Amino acid sequence: MASAAKPASAATTQLDIRPDWLARVVEPIVEPDLPIIDAHHHLWDAPGRRYLFDDYLADVDSGHRIAATVFVQCHSMYRAFGPLELRPVGETEFVAGMAAQSESGNYGPTRICAAIVGSLDPFLGDAVDPVLEAHIRAGGGRFRGIRLRTSWDASEEVHKLPTPAGVLRDPRTQAAIARIGKAGLSLDIWCFHTQLDEVLATCRAHPGMTMVIDHIGGPIGIGPYRGRRDEIFATWRERMRAIARLPNTVLKIGGLGMRFTGFDFHLLTDPPSSDRLVEVTKPCVDTCIELFGPSRCIFESNFPVDKAMFSYPVMWNAFKKIAARYTLQEKRDLLGGTAARVYRIDFPA
Numbered sequence: 001m002a003s004a005a006k007p008a009s010a011a012t013t014q015l016d017i018r019p020d021w022l023a024r025v026v027e028p029i030v031e032p033d034l035p036i037i038d039a040h041h042h043l044w045d046a047p048g049r050r051y052l053f054d055d056y057l058a059d060v061d062s063g064h065r066i067a068a069t070v071f072v073q074c075h076s077m078y079r080a081f082g083p084l085e086l087r088p089v090g091e092t093e094f095v096a097g098m099a100a101q102s103e104s105g106n107y108g109p110t111r112i113c114a115a116i117v118g119s120l121d122p123f124l125g126d127a128v129d130p131v132l133e134a135h136i137r138a139g140g141g142r143f144r145g146i147r148l149r150t151s152w153d154a155s156e157e158v159h160k161l162p163t164p165a166g167v168l169r170d171p172r173t174q175a176a177i178a179r180i181g182k183a184g185l186s187l188d189i190w191c192f193h194t195q196l197d198e199v200l201a202t203c204r205a206h207p208g209m210t211m212v213i214d215h216i217g218g219p220i221g222i223g224p225y226r227g228r229r230d231e232i233f234a235t236w237r238e239r240m241r242a243i244a245r246l247p248n249t250v251l252k253i254g255g256l257g258m259r260f261t262g263f264d265f266h267l268l269t270d271p272p273s274s275d276r277l278v279e280v281t282k283p284c285v286d287t288c289i290e291l292f293g294p295s296r297c298i299f300e301s302n303f304p305v306d307k308a309m310f311s312y313p314v315m316w317n318a319f320k321k322i323a324a325r326y327t328l329q330e331k332r333d334l335l336g337g338t339a340a341r342v343y344r345i346d347f348p349a
Helices: 051-060 089-103 123-127 129-138 171-182 193-207 229-244 274-292 312-323 328-343
Strands: 035-039 044-046 049-050 066-072 111-119 141-149 186-190 212-215 248-253 296-298
Touching: 035 049, 035 296, 035 328, 044 193, 049 051, 051 066, 051 089, 066 089, 066 328, 089 129, 089 141, 111 312, 111 328, 123 129, 129 141, 129 171, 129 193, 129 212, 141 171, 141 328, 171 186, 171 229, 193 229, 212 312, 229 248, 229 274, 274 296, 274 312, 296 328, 312 328
Parallel strands: 035 066, 066 111, 111 141, 141 186, 186 212, 212 248, 248 296
Antiparallel strands: 044 049
C-alpha cells in the first residue's frame, strides 16, 4: 500500500519564533470579556521547536477569554511501533492527555484541546474504518474530524512538505473521505489556492459532510507568486466564491502568519500591531466573510506557526477589530459560535 507522506512534523518547515521581538508590541486587550474558541492550533516537540501544553497555555492566558480550543493534526507524536496505518493514532493519544490535564481545572478555565482533529493515510481508501475507530477511542469523546495534508505546489520554494501531487484527485482518497463522513466526522482541508478546483470537486462529491477549508484557502505570495498579489487575489476570490456556494463548506480565517502568504511581517523591525494586521489582511478577511457569511466562518490562531509573525493577543485584537462592524450574533459566530457547532463544543453565552 502506498503512503501519502512520511510522518514528518510540520514544525520542520516553520520560521523561528522570537519572544524578545514579539514583546516589543504590547496592546490593551480589545473586549476582553468576549468568549473565544481557538479553532486551530498545534502542539509538538520537534528539535529546537517545542510547543507543548505550558507553551500554549502561556499564549492562551495572555488576556483574551479563550473558552476552548481545537487541536488540529501536525504529525506530532506518532507511534514509533505497530502497524503503519495506526501510527497517527499516537497523536490523538498524546493530545487527549493534554486535554485531560486541562480538564483538571488546575490550569485555568480554558478547555484546551476540547476537540481533536487527527490524521490518517488517505491512500488506505475504504479500509480506514479501523483507524477511525482507534482515533475515536483514543480521543476520549473529543475526536471530531480528520485533516488531510493535501497542500502541494509545483514550486519547490513553496512546496516543502512531503506531500505528493493530486492527493484529492486519487480515488482512494475519495473513498477514505466517504468513510470519514459515514463515521460522523468532519474533514479539514489544507490546500493552496492553486488546488481550489480540486477542493471544490471534493466538497461537491460529499454533500452530506462538513468540509472545513483551512487558512483562507491558501493564497500563495512567495516564490513564483511573489509580486502578483492582485492577480492571485482575483483567482483565489472566484474559486472561493464557487466553494462558498456549497452549503456544506466552512472557512477558517487565519494562517495569515504562515510563510506561504508572503506578508513577511517577520522582516519588520518591530512586530505588527493589530491595526497593521487589520490594514494588511482586511481585504482577504472581508472577502472571506462576505462570501461565506459569519455563520460559516471561524477565526483561528494557527499557533505556534503564526507566532513567528505576531503575538497571540495582537492577533485576537486584530480579529475583534475586523469583527467590530458585525452584529453581536455575527461576532459571536466568528469568534467561536461557528466552531462550537462544527466541532461540537460547549460555548458560553
